[in-house]
Amino acid sequence: MLSFVEQPSRWAWAEVDLDAVAYNVTSLIDSVAPASVWAVVKADAYGHGAVPVATEAIAAGADGLCVALVSEGVELRRAGIDTPILVLSEQPPETIADLLEYRLTPTVYSPDGLSALLSVAAGPVGFHLKVDTGMQRVGIQPDALDAFLDTVADTGGRARIVGLSSHLATADEPDHPALVTQIELFERLVDQVLEHGAVDPDQVVVHLANSAAALAHRRAHRSVVRTGIALYGISPGPALAAQAQLLRPVLSLRARVSMLKTVRAGTSISYGHRHRFERDTAVATIPIGYADGVRRQLSATGAEVLIGGHRHRIVGVVTMDQLMVDIGDQAVSVGDEVVLIGTQGHETIRAEEWAERLDTIGYEVVCGIGPRIERVLRPSIRT
Secondary structure (H helix, E strand, O other), X not given: OOOEEOOOOOXXXXXXXXXXXXXXXXXXXXXXXXXXXXXXXXXXXXXXXXHHHHHHHHHOOOOEEEEOOHHHHHHHHHOOOOOOEEEOOOOOHHHHHHHHHOOOEOEEOOHHHHHHHHHHOOOOEEEEEEEOOOOOOOOEOXXXXXXXXXXXXXXXXXXXXXXXXXXXXXXXXXXXXXXXXXXXXXXXXXXXXXXXXXXXXXXXEEEOOOHHHHHHOHXXXXXXXXXXXXXXXXXXXXXXXXXXXXXXXXXXXXXXXXEEEEEOOOOEEOHHHOEEOOOOEEEEEEOOOHHHOOOHHHHHHOOEEEEOOEEEEEEOOOOOOOEEEEXXXXXXXXXXXXXXXXXXXXXXXXXXXXXXXXXOOHHHHHHOOOOOOEEEEEOOOOO
C-alpha cells in the first residue's frame, strides 16, 4: 500500500505532480476529440497513487476510470469517487458481490462469466463485452460471438451489453501489420453485434484504443479511448517518443546523499567487486536500492543520477537499500538532493531512459517503484 506524505520519513521518495496529470488529461482530451477519455488507474495508477490521480483526472475532464481488480474499484468508491469505473476483465466469482455493491461496471466475455454475474445480481446488470481481435489474452473468440449474443438475449433483459471493447497488441509499433488487422476485425465485430440487435447503438460505449492508439491511430478511437501510460507522461514505446514528448511526466524519483568517501585507484566497490576504479575519485552513497525498484542491472548498463544538475554514473552493483555513485571532483555534501528519475537544472532522466537500459518498457519502471518509497503529492493549480 502506498503512503502519501508532505515530508518523507527517509532520504528517498517519489514526487507525484498532479498538475502534470491535469495537463496530460486535457491534452489527451483535445487530441482525441470527439472521443471521451477514460483514465486507466489500475496497479495503484501505475505506482503513482490511484485515488489522487483518479480524482485529478476526473477534475480535468476524464469521463471514466478503468481498473484491473474489484478491490481497486472499491478503493476508489470508498474514497468518494462516483465516476463510472470499468473493471477490465472477468473477476473471481467471490468478488462479484462487491463489484455490484460498489456499482462497478463488469467486463464479460464467456458464458461462465455471464452466469456468475447473474447468479449474484438481484436485478438487471449492464456489462462491457470484450472481444479478442488478436491479443489472445482475454476476450470472446469471434467464432463464438453469435452464440454468446443469443445467450445474452435469452436472459430476457437481465443482462445488458452497455459496452464493446477489445485490446490492441501492437499499437506501439505503428507499422506492424497486425494493427490494421485488429482494427478492421473489431469494426466487423461491432457491426455484427449491432446487426444482431443485442445492444442499443445510441447507448453502447465502444472502445479499442489504448495510450499508443490514442496518440497515433485515430481510426481506433471510437467513442472512448483508454489512456494509461500516456496519462502519466510516459511513452508507450520508442516509436511514439515524439508524441509522448508533448506530455509531462508525472512522477519523479528522488533521494539525498547519505555518505561521501574518497576511493583510490585500483580498489573496487559493492558486491562481487565488479567495478574497479581506474583513478582516485569521490563516491556518494544514496539510500535507495533494488527493494525500492532501482534494478540491479542499472549499474551494469551505465545508468546515471543527477546531483547538482550534473550526471553521475552508478558504480558497483545496486544493493537492496543503497547504491553508490562516482561524483569525481564535484563539490557534493551529505543531504544534497539526488534525482534518479526527473529533472534537475538543465538535465532530465526519464523513465524511458531506464527502460532502454533495462530492455523493458516505461510501464514496468514506474510500476516497479515499491511501497517503501513514500509519495509526496504536488498539487495542481486547480487546488
